[in-house]
Amino acid sequence: MKLDDRVAVVTGASRGIGRATALALAADGARVAVNYRSGKDEALEVVARIEEAGGRAAAFRADVSDHEQATALVAEVLETFGDLHILVNNAGVSNDSLIYHMAPEDWLDVMKVNFGGVFNCTKAVLDHFMKTRDGAIVNVSSVMGERGWTGESNYAASKGAVDAFTRSAAIELARFSIRVNAVLPGFAPTDLVAGLSTGDVAKNLKRQIPMRDFATVEQVASAIRFLSGPESEYMTGVLLNIDGGGMAGLGLGRPKW
Numbered sequence: 001m002k003l004d005d006r007v008a009v010v011t012g013a014s015r016g017i018g019r020a021t022a023l024a025l026a027a028d029g030a031r032v033a034v035n036y037r038s039g040k041d042e043a044l045e046v047v048a049r050i051e052e053a054g055g056r057a058a059a060f061r062a063d064v065s066d067h068e069q070a071t072a073l074v075a076e077v078l079e080t081f082g083d084l085h086i087l088v089n090n091a092g093v094s095n096d097s098l099i100y101h102m103a104p105e106d107w108l109d110v111m112k113v114n115f116g117g118v119f120n121c122t123k124a125v126l127d128h129f130m131k132t133r134d135g136a137i138v139n140v141s142s143v144m145g146e147r148g149w150t151g152e153s154n155y156a157a158s159k160g161a162v163d164a165f166t167r168s169a170a171i172e173l174a175r176f177s178i179r180v181n182a183v184l185p186g187f188a189p190t191d192l193v194a195g196l197s198t199g200d201v202a203k204n205l206k207r208q209i210p211m212r213d214f215a216t217v218e219q220v221a222s223a224i225r226f227l228s229g230p231e232s233e234y235m236t237g238v239l240l241n242i243d244g245g246g247m248a249g250l251g252l253g254r255p256k257w
Helices: 016-027 040-052 067-081 104-114 116-132 153-176 191-196 199-207 217-228
Strands: 007-010 031-036 057-061 086-089 135-140 178-185 239-242
Touching (some): 007 067, 057 067, 067 116, 104 153, 116 135, 135 153, 153 239
Parallel strands (some): 007 086
């Protein structure tokens, strides 16, 4: 397995893309720190699944939007596993609203988690990664960071910040052999887009995707696994779309032939 002897921390790993990522990294040999904020039972279930398959994992509670908790999380992971090589910044929230109705705390809370968590955890791992000159950081962004969507201005802005940070961090940290990349999922069936992934809304959205379907969380996790491993060792500063071709088109029209 290609991630043998590697240690990974996945934030927001109790459900959705984070859960699938933790399982994918563990399946390829990594020891996994499963971070959660409130879903303790779900996080322990992820750990149990990894251990039942012969892997090693542990659950760690921390609110990564808080700098001190993010720093303590990394310190605890290092104490538990003795090393750290991979950081997957996945923790995220949404609070959709039209700009006209949006209160200041509505955008600030989203920014604190979605971008603040990326910044806090990245900063927390740098001492170790720079010392060992060995680190891969994968940020879970969104196609929303590159495009607009009604009611998503705060979420889109937070993911746009993640994209810009990914590029800048990649440039700064390359000399320490630290790679920083991001995946940009399109629509995937997670709690964040629960209202968009079923019924007539989902049918209409799928018609606008060239591959005519949403991504699965396992497909997104597979891309994260790739950016975490040796196959992508010459890649940094990459924003990788996982969207079924949704970002490739010009408008929504179709030719008649």
